[in-house]
Amino acid sequence: MRAARKYDMEAVQRHLADELVKFAEQEPLRVFAVAFDLELYEICRKAAKLSLRKAICQSERVPLELGSLPSPVFYQLMRYRTRCTEAAQEVLTNLRWVLTQILGRKGNKIVTRLRHDYVQVSYEWPALWIWFRCTSCLPHCDKLVPFSGAAEHTPRMWWKEYVDRVWYALEGRPVGSVSGEMNIFEPSIRRAVTCTVCAPDAYKDLKEFSEQLASRIDKAVSMVGQPVNVYSSK
Template identity: 30%
Template sequence: MDTPSGAPKPPRSPFDDEDADLVLRSSDGVDFWVYKTILAKASPVFKDMFTLPEAHTERQIVKLDEDAGTLEPLLRLVCPVQRPKFASLRQLRPVLAAAEKYMMPFVATGLVDTLRTFIESDPLDVYAIAYSYQMRDVVVVAARQLLKDPRLASPRSPPPEFDTIPARALHEISEYLRRCARAAVDAVEDWRWMVRENEAHAVYVPKRGGVVDQTKAWVWLVCTDAHKHENTPEIEVFGPALLAYNPPRWWWDYIDRLRRELAIKPLGHLATDPSNIGLSVKKAASCSTCAQSALRELVEYGQMLSKRIDAATAEVCALMTVSIAQ
């Protein structure tokens, strides 16, 4: 049966129990029959709203500002009924706002895992929402996701939370991305590990003089094809002795491409990108010293470097200080 224009709509399952003693009426006229005891336990705001009905057979009616689309999932999170499912952040936002309004912090806590499901598709929005509701762990995970494309941190249409969260939230995410990019590039430019921190390709330097053993060194460090070194930078490694190297152009091309990519996306897996490795190995094929082992060693090097890059950005993440508004 149709409801007369302007009249409240009948309650719908599961908020239609006959013995319920309270009616919450949404802004669009939908009634939710609920229990005062449950609502009073869940929210001090609701508790203060309640008054005794004039007669035992009457239900108290409380009109709310939220529409039915917001109230139903909120009540499903409060009452012992099936939990709601959220298809988008657009559905989640008003529920979080209502929970904050009615002083139900456990609702936001209970929605953390739901919010995490949107990190991959909407990292900046999740970052802004999590920052608003002091979900530090989610803030950090969302920031990590933004590393995959830092340009997402400067969208044409920023999240609505950017109108209310402190300016430092924007500064922190920009600074985080900048530091991660710097840490990733620094990891590439730390030449010491190629010589000293790697057993498979370590260079042995006697403590009291003697001949430096470079038989295990990376092929590009001991390349003897002189014309491949024209106009290439030198590498100096300080340790028990000063070691100087002049890697060939094909290796520097790999490093230069990687540095440019990491400045935009500081992700370790870029070090193992087949297209980047392939371009350099193709050039190495003309080098009499490097041709035979360039592919094998550059793949191995990329795998090791990938871990170092991710470890460097993870350290930045661990040190990330998010000053969530109190």
């Protein structure tokens, strides 16, 4: 790459940059380090975002390419990862949207009635997820109260365990796709189908919920700033 720059071989530079990008999905940290060394900062940012899909320190061996990375840059990269994790987990920390913003669910409607100068809010039962409709299997102890005036809804334990697994998975990989991974998804389905009330709708509802959750997580992470401020790193 440096030789191509020295002799103004732009076509070769573009080709080498394209080849480097191809490796970013499998080896994002290595590509990040190489791209930073070559001052390919746009590739740096892409590699940093792709690195969120992989847990840090999966390998026992330190990638050799990281040896050339300045400590302040590596620190920025780790801070970026921390901010992304916090943003992703916040989606699950504040679950009001689970009741108030159910996207695309048939029959979903918030009914408001004025009674003595206040608004009473209620939900159509067909619009609620099965883990709220069911009152048969083991409940979770917490009640979700989306806002003042709304009825309390206690979710089933199998759903809360699913949410907890997603939350912990985001510690290592703050990306929405973890919400649909089988080791996260399947244990709750296995538990849900033991309940005669939950069984018919558990898979469908949890699948739909996991997709909406993934979208929200990815949107939250996308709002985090640039992975690395290259100008403050020089």
